[in-house]
Amino acid sequence: xxxxxxxxxxxxxxxxxxxxxxxxxxxxxxxxxxxxxxxxxxxxxxxxxxxxxxxxxxxxxxxxxxxxxxxxxxxxxxxxxxxxxxxxxxxxxxxxxxxxxxxxxxxxxxxx
Amino acid sequence: xxxxxxxxxxxxxxxxxxxxxxxxxxxxxxxxxxxxxxxxxxxxxxxxxxxxxxxxxxxxxxxxxxxxxxxxxxxxxxxxxxxxxxxxxxxxxxxxxxxxxxxxxxxxxxxxxxx
Numbered sequence: 407x408x409x410x411x412x413x414x415x416x417x418x419x420x421x422x423x424x425x426x427x428x429x430x431x432x433x434x435x436x437x438x439x440x441x442x443x444x445x446x447x448x449x450x451x452x453x454x455x456x457x458x459x460x461x462x463x464x465x466x467x468x469x470x471x472x473x474x475x476x477x478x479x480x481x482x483x484x485x486x487x488x489x490x491x492x493x494x495x496x497x498x499x500x501x502x503x504x505x506x507x508x509x510x511x512x513x514x515x516x517x518x
Numbered sequence: 519x520x521x522x523x524x525x526x527x528x529x530x531x532x533x534x535x536x537x538x539x540x541x542x543x544x545x546x547x548x549x550x551x552x553x554x555x556x557x558x559x560x561x562x563x564x565x566x567x568x569x570x571x572x573x574x575x576x577x578x579x580x581x582x583x584x585x586x587x588x589x590x591x592x593x594x595x596x597x598x599x600x601x602x603x604x605x606x607x608x609x610x611x612x613x614x615x616x617x618x619x620x621x622x623x624x625x626x627x628x629x630x631x632x633x
Binding site: 442447451497 | 551560561563566574609611620621622623624625626627629
């Protein structure tokens with residue numbers, strides 16, 4: 407059974423700081439890994455999708471890396487802004503029909 | 519594309535009543551997923567369909583919950599009878615399942631309150 411862990415559970419940083427969010431998973435036989443953002447009371451917005459054959463993906467100030475062998479992914483946010491404040495969720499697609507297992511999320515607060 | 523569309527956005531109902539949540543997936547997507555999110559348990563997969571066929575419903579809490587997908591563009595999640603512990607946000611997501619994997623797109627969710 408796939409298990410996904412995100413550390414830290416919460417993070418508070420001053421504006422402008424670079425930061426890293428971590429995601430670890432127990433079964434390395436994955437199809438892909440997806441990072442989401444969830445604002446309070448809202449749905450999930452996809453940020454980045456990394457295929458199992460890739461090592462990283464970039465979108466603007468965001469960079470996600472994947473190391474399947476060690477069961478880890480990181481989401482790097484450069485020059486953080488208050489608008490980045492949200493909960494970030496890691497989702498691992500594995501098994502038949504891409505069953506997805508979510509981590510419990512990291513709640514990020516960027517202080518102006 | 520309008521994305522994954524869920525209705526209603528909010529639902530308040532009395533204990534014992536039937537509740538039906540609706541989802542329209544992205545056109546062309548062949549997989550549909552129902553999730554429930556609570557503060558205590560996070561995101562839980564309830565059921566998922568592939569090509570309109572239920573593949574895994576092991577996450578459905580109990581017989582009070584049922585889900586259908588009569589065609590590729592519509593799915594329902596029904597709770598009968600509803601209980602206060604069913605209060606949560608219910609999300610629908612769709613995907614195009616391929617060998618190399620494909621990401622999810624989520625709807626905005628239905629916030630259900632059972633009083």
